[in-house]
Amino acid sequence: MSAPVVIVDYGMGNIASVRNALAALGVPASLSSDRMDLAAAEAIVLPGVGAFGEAMANLHSLDLVGPLTEQVVGNAKPFLGICLGMQLIAERSEEQGDHEGLGWIPGAVVPIPPRDGFAVPHVGWSELAFGPDDPAFARLDRESCFYFDHSFTLRTESGLVRATADYGVPLTAVVGRANIIATQFHPEKSQRSGLKFLRNFTNRFAARQAA
Amino acid sequence: MSTKRRIIASLVLRDGIVVQSIGFERFLPVGRADIAARFLDDWGVDEIVLLDIRASAEARRIDLATVEAVAASCRVPLTVGGGIRSVEDVRDLIRAGADKVSLNRAALETPELIGAAAEQFGVQCIVASIDVRRLANGKAHVFADGARRDTGLDAADFARSCATAGAGEILLNAADRDGLRNGYDLDLVEAVANAVxxxxxxxxxxxxxxxxxxxxxxTGASAAAAANMLHYSEHSVAAIKSVLRNAGLDIRLDSRSDYRHVPFLADGRLDRRPEAELADEIFEYIPKEII
Known part of the structure; x- marks a missing residue:
């Protein structure tokens, strides 16, 4: 029997929703902050709502930074970061001071640049621009909408950006490299489009299991 | 391009069940919150707001089990309000499945809670809920205690102070139109949208x-919320979205029916299609999509 998906439980945000959404897909997931569970997991999801500084402090105080990095960067486990969970994998953030992130991908988290007519935070449903044949967007199209709710945005190397949302300026919506994929939007709150996105993620390791 | 304009369902809880509210005074029962949420989610609503309107007055917090049940029944964002008085309350509600919390009485009485909660959970998580009534002279004032007591505060000024304190959204409730079905207070919405x-x-x-x-x-409203009409009109969300789309507004269409060929009556309810047209209809089997 394979280990389930582990959703990292580090006191930040609405993690039950991620488990509910995965359950709707028939994918069992457990909430955990235990390094042994991370080691046994088939895939790791790092959700998160809240402030960057507190999130990193929680990861440090639960002694999760090392184990997470070992599993995701060292062992190349399939990883999905959601919202704050995407921002945390960057090198640093300017939210309420200057904070160091997990540093798995280059770049920094900065305030959404203010534009006339574009309220901040960026709250609501946006369409995405993504490349053709990206397996992360299988069965999704340019009219599929995803739910965003954020005041800060990730700036990273363009080669790592898999999708953007147009909000006066292009905002990083999905970053990815090898086993890592992370979304600024909330797939667990993006209704049917979000479930399809999550299915595309779980298919990566479900396919590997089947093979 | 901005975000899609949102259609939000407001579920008003009283004594544990969803009610229809008329003028904040009369209440008619609708039913269980989690079942209402499941239907609204299926119909393609963009967001759900769950408000316990008696919690503050009864010095208690909205029931966590209800929040959990509603959160488990929908795949759209959920905002929860009712008797929130501390950062701990906010944390508990988020753990129970809320994506955002709505502060109404706290925004008036302990505005520092907006900032404290925003610091912990981010401004995007904090919604300031404001009940407004127009005075005889037309001025829009913020009302407290279930929209019964005039605070003397101007609606736009108060909205601005909530935004400064750290709120990420304003839920602007025109209390004197509650349940009247006579349209939104467009001038009020525009004044507040311009202020923040x-x-x-x-x-x-x-x-x-x-x-x-x-x-x-x-107006510059990002979202339109409604409570009563979504419960008592057939296919309400899809009908609203169809009319909005035909008016050229940018909205999210994600439900299985887009009501493209369906006629509407003047009041927006579905019309019966002509017999001859129905007879000519070609029935096509559309299997349920497996995600």
């Missing part, structure tokens, strides 16, 4: 789909 640079959700007065068109085409 955070999204404004308009609530109060929606009675038919054209009211949504009026609101979203003539």
């Amino acid at each position: 640079n955070i999204p404004v959700i308009a609530l109060g007065g929606a009675g038919q789909p054209s009211h949504f068109v009026d609101l979203l085409s003539s």
Whole structure:
């Protein structure tokens, strides 16, 4: 029997929703902050709502930074970061001071640049621009909408950006490299489009299991 | 391009069940919150707001089990309000499945809670809920205690102070239109939307789909919320979205029926299609999509 998906439980945000959404897909997931569970997991999801500084402090105080990095960067486990969970994998953030992130991908988290007519935070449903044949967007199209709710945005190397949302300026919506994929939007709150996105993620390791 | 304009369902809880509220005074029972949420989610609503309107007055917090049940029944964002008095309350509600919390009484009495909660959970998580009534002279004032007591505060000024304190959205409730179905208070919404640079959700007065068109085409509101009309009109969300789309507004269409070929009556309700047209209909089997 394979280990389930582990959703990292580090006191930040609405993690039950991620488990509910995965359950709707028939994918069992457990909430955990235990390094042994991370080691046994088939895939790791790092959700998160809240402030960057507190999130990193929680990861440090639960002694999760090392184990997470070992599993995701060292062992190349399939990883999905959601919202704050995407921002945390960057090198640093300017939210309420200057904070160091997990540093798995280059770049920094900065305030959404203010534009006339574009309220901040960026709250609501946006369409995405993504490349053709990206397996992360299988069965999704340019009219599929995803739910965003954020005041800060990730700036990273363009080669790592898999999708953007147009909000006066292009905002990083999905970053990815090898086993890592992370979304600024909330797939667990993006209704049917979000479930399809999550299915595309779980298919990566479900396919590997089947093979 | 901005975000899609949102259609938000407001579920008003009283004594544990969803009710229809008329003027904040009369209440008619609707049913269980989690079942209402499941239907609204299926119909393609963009967001759900769950408010326990008696919690503050009864010095208690909205029931966590209800929040959990509603959160488990929908795949759209959930905002929860009712008796929130501390950062711990906010944390508990988020753990129970809320994506955002709505502060109404706390925004008036302990505005520092907005900032404290925003610091912990981010401004995007904090919605300031404001009940407004117009005075005889037309001025829009913030009302407290279930929209019964005039605070003397101007609605736009108070919205601005909530935004400064750290709120990420304003839920603007025109209390004197509650349950009247006579349309949104467009001037009020525009005044508040102009006063702040955070999204404004308009609530109060929606009675038919054209009211949504009026609101979203003539004001800077990011979202239109409604409570009663979504419960008591057939196919309400899809009908509203169909009318909005035909009016050229940018909305999210994600439900299985887009009501493209369906006629509407003047009040926005579905019309019966002509017999001859139905006879000519070609029935096509569309299997349920497996995600």
